[in-house]
Amino acid sequence: MVAPGPKGLHIGIDAEKVVVSPLPLKMRIGRAKRSRCGSVTEVVPVPPSGRSREDRIRFASQLTLALVVLSAVLSALGIAWWAAASGSVALVAFVVVEQARAARAGVIALPKGEGSHVLHAVEERLAFERAVVVAKRVRRTWPALRHMIDPDDADRSLSAALAELAGIMARRQQIRRLREELAQATRHDLPADSPAVRALAEQRLKAEALWRSTAAAANRILASINAAALAGENLIREQGIGETARQAELAISRLTAAGPPQIEAGPELAERTAAVIAAYRELAADR
Template sequence: MPLFIGADYEKTVVSPYPLKMRAGRARRYRYGSVTEVVPRSPSGRTRPERTRDAGQLALVLIVVTALVSALGVPWLAIASGCAILFLAMTGRRRRAAQPGTVALPRGDAADVLYAPQERAAYGRAVATARRVRKTWPALHHMIDPDEADRGLTTALRDLASVLARRQQIRRLRDELEQAAAHGLAPDSPAARALAEQRDRVAELWRESGDDANRILAAVHAAAVAGENLIRELRVHQTARDAELAISRLTAAAGPASDAAPELAGRTAAVIAAYRELTGG
């Protein structure tokens, strides 16, 4: 099942269905069955600048309409086309100037993370998942990419659910901590009931932390194992290539000949004979 992950300046949305933008524009990057929706930076053009650009565009379209109408083309068709073009271009520029914001999907299928702690943890998991996927091409003869993709996508989906639950527990824990400053006697029924609920929330907090850490550790371990194996395979291949090269060099070398010493001896003999001849 595909998974869509979108993160803007205020939240992270994880959904099994495609994500849309509420404002601004976004780039989409697909990694297997996971698609990341990354909002683009605003264009920076102010509203007065966009209004000026729209006026200039409208003037150009009016001139084009007049010129084409003079050629006998029905002006209504030209005006309709220019109006559609004007609305499309101004709408595109308006969206480009807005900060990118991911729209919340309908229904309860999506998990939405608002707390900075949970968003940061999920961001690290997504980055680590990219590292895992980068190892698959080199390990294609050892793993089933489709099965690995399903497992990794499921891990990211489960982690989003755990972190969404954890941020709810965080809010409840904070509310109970604020309520603890009630000034009641510790042995009062209300104080005892509050203490009991705080203990239950603390247990849920520990359990959610353990679940999240287990998934994060598993994804990290998969990335490290794949990267280490690739390094080991590369070193092994380098050693094999070196062994073959050494074997070829050894076979090509053969026993050393006496040509060089013989040449030196003959040269020395010629020089000695020449000296005797000239000296005599």
């Protein structure tokens, strides 16, 4: 289990893995977008810029030419040429490195500290990513429920649940590899009563037991996070429906207090119109 430290929990997701660590994550290649929500910081690589090597060289050449002109102007104004040249070289080098970095697909570096977990297996990665999505739903309900829950305690509990889930998923991908190795080892021509075959069967039973126990533990955490999201969302919907009912009750009370109209203008207008038409017809008949 990864226990969220003072700096919280850091979750990195790139194209090849999911990294969960109590320590800040760094990029091995490319750049990253970092978003913090409570004690959880999510790190996602920024898409590549798409600039080719030729485009980057062209831009660097144009920048160098512009800086040469600027250095000449500064030198004419009395500024030491070596200072302007050093600054120009440093700026061009920085731009070249940053553009090259931005042009490459981002890859998160593997954490070196203890307590970190890296998920490579597709099944475990997808399960954990779904849990992160549901956890965001849980966090979105907290502002509306701030009078009912302590956001700090809820944040710590949710981060701990994600950290524990990451540890379980890391174990499951190890067990998955072990199960595959044991399954490969069963392809043999040895007799069933061989000591080696019996030992292999025993280890397969133990691996299956670990597989089932970790699945049950992961499902409990996933179910609890999902239940928290549904409970918060349903309560918010109930509050909205209750507020609508209260507003409707007030509106109906005001309408009821006003009472029915004293004069029914519709029937009176119809009678007056009919009388005018009848008088017009009588005049027409007399002519």
